[in-house]
Amino acid sequence: MATAVAAPVTPERIFQFAWGYAPPLILEAAIRHRVFDVLDSGPMTVAEVSQATGASERGLAAIMNALVGLEFLSKDGEGNYSLTPESAAFLVSTKPSFQGGLIRHTSEHLVPKWLNLNEVVATGKPVEAVNQQGPGSEFFHKFVNDIFPMSYGPAKALADHLDFNGAEGAVSVLDLAAGSGVWGIALAQSSPRVRVTAVDWNGVIPITRSNAAKFGLSERFSFAEGDLLEADFGSGHDVATLGHILHSEGVERSKKLLKKTCNALASGGTIAIAEFLVNADRRGPVNGLIFAVNMLVNTDTGGTYSFEEIAEWLSEAGFSQVRSLETHGPSPLILATKP
Ligand SMILES: C[S@@+](CC[C@H](N)C(=O)[O-])C[C@H]1O[C@@H](n2cnc3c(N)ncnc32)[C@H](O)[C@@H]1O
Numbered sequence: 303m304a305t306a307v308a309a310p311v312t313p314e315r316i317f318q319f320a321w322g323y324a325p326p327l328i329l330e331a332a333i334r335h336r337v338f339d340v341l342d343s344g345p346m347t348v349a350e351v352s353q354a355t356g357a358s359e360r361g362l363a364a365i366m367n368a369l370v371g372l373e374f375l376s377k378d379g380e381g382n383y384s385l386t387p388e389s390a391a392f393l394v395s396t397k398p399s400f401q402g403g404l405i406r407h408t409s410e411h412l413v414p415k416w417l418n419l420n421e422v423v424a425t426g427k428p429v430e431a432v433n434q435q436g437p438g439s440e441f442f443h444k445f446v447n448d449i450f451p452m453s454y455g456p457a458k459a460l461a462d463h464l465d466f467n468g469a470e471g472a473v474s475v476l477d478l479a480a481g482s483g484v485w486g487i488a489l490a491q492s493s494p495r496v497r498v499t500a501v502d503w504n505g506v507i508p509i510t511r512s513n514a515a516k517f518g519l520s521e522r523f524s525f526a527e528g529d530l531l532e533a534d535f536g537s538g539h540d541v542a543t544l545g546h547i548l549h550s551e552g553v554e555r556s557k558k559l560l561k562k563t564c565n566a567l568a569s570g571g572t573i574a575i576a577e578f579l580v581n582a583d584r585r586g587p588v589n590g591l592i593f594a595v596n597m598l599v600n601t602d603t604g605g606t607y608s609f610e611e612i613a614e615w616l617s618e619a620g621f622s623q624v625r626s627l628e629t630h631g632p633s634p635l636i637l638a639t640k641p
Pocket of ligand 1: 433438439442446449450453478479480481482483484485501502503506528529530531544545546547550576
């Protein structure tokens, strides 16, 4: 019988991760200098990209070669660079499928907070928390439109799943922590019967309001401003969406928010929660585990949670039939019903 030989331990991964901060910064520089946008018209040399963007040839050569190594660009023998299917689909800023919005915040908003990580680990407290209205409103005002595309597909999939076409009368949707309004907008687009109440801080509601107008939905949107645990949610809603909010609220506030949401729904109403979920044993997925560190540096008590944890909070809050819905977003949605 052959004996398995253990692979030798090497420092290769450590060398690789020593530069772990580089790929998002390189992607951001390429997005900001419109590298993917100009290559969308066809293959180009570094000199041609420089001419089209105004950026230096030395700078572009360095980042474009790194992007070839990272497989976001390809290069032929004549030095012509092209988009890959992935970058053509998701990194061209003029396309509605653009997913580089988050990346655009790397140098200005994300990395500066992460630079405090040593200190934050020592104290367990962020240097400045985005879950507080002042800095939070300012940050989210700039941020929410950039993450619209991340949730638009999942929100449309939720609308298909809920299928309001056969509904009689109005369908009332409560879009909590609405931000760009992506969840309410997709649900409103799915049926003329849908009316949306969007809740967010008063510094962010103007963004929600202007997006609803852009989509021609102003007449079907109303707004409630304020902290989620204080704002008036109204009552008798058929659907409540909580898009990417529990992670910054932390456990205690999330439990209160779910209870308050349950009270605001009609019997038979559905709650839909979008989160970056982690497995119950917190061994993966790595994005969810890293996002918990992002919540450590950015919030007072936030984190990432498992389906099982959120399911338990939903049951405690009075919901039943907790289930997940695959929508091809970062994680499946969690749905539950008010009995
Ligand atoms: C990550 S964004 C998500 C926006 C949108 N739901 C989505 O899925 O794209 C979080 C939103 O919650 C709002 N928010 C965060 N904490 C809040 C609080 N305590 N009270 C009211 N709004 C809050 C922010 O202003 C921001 O618009």
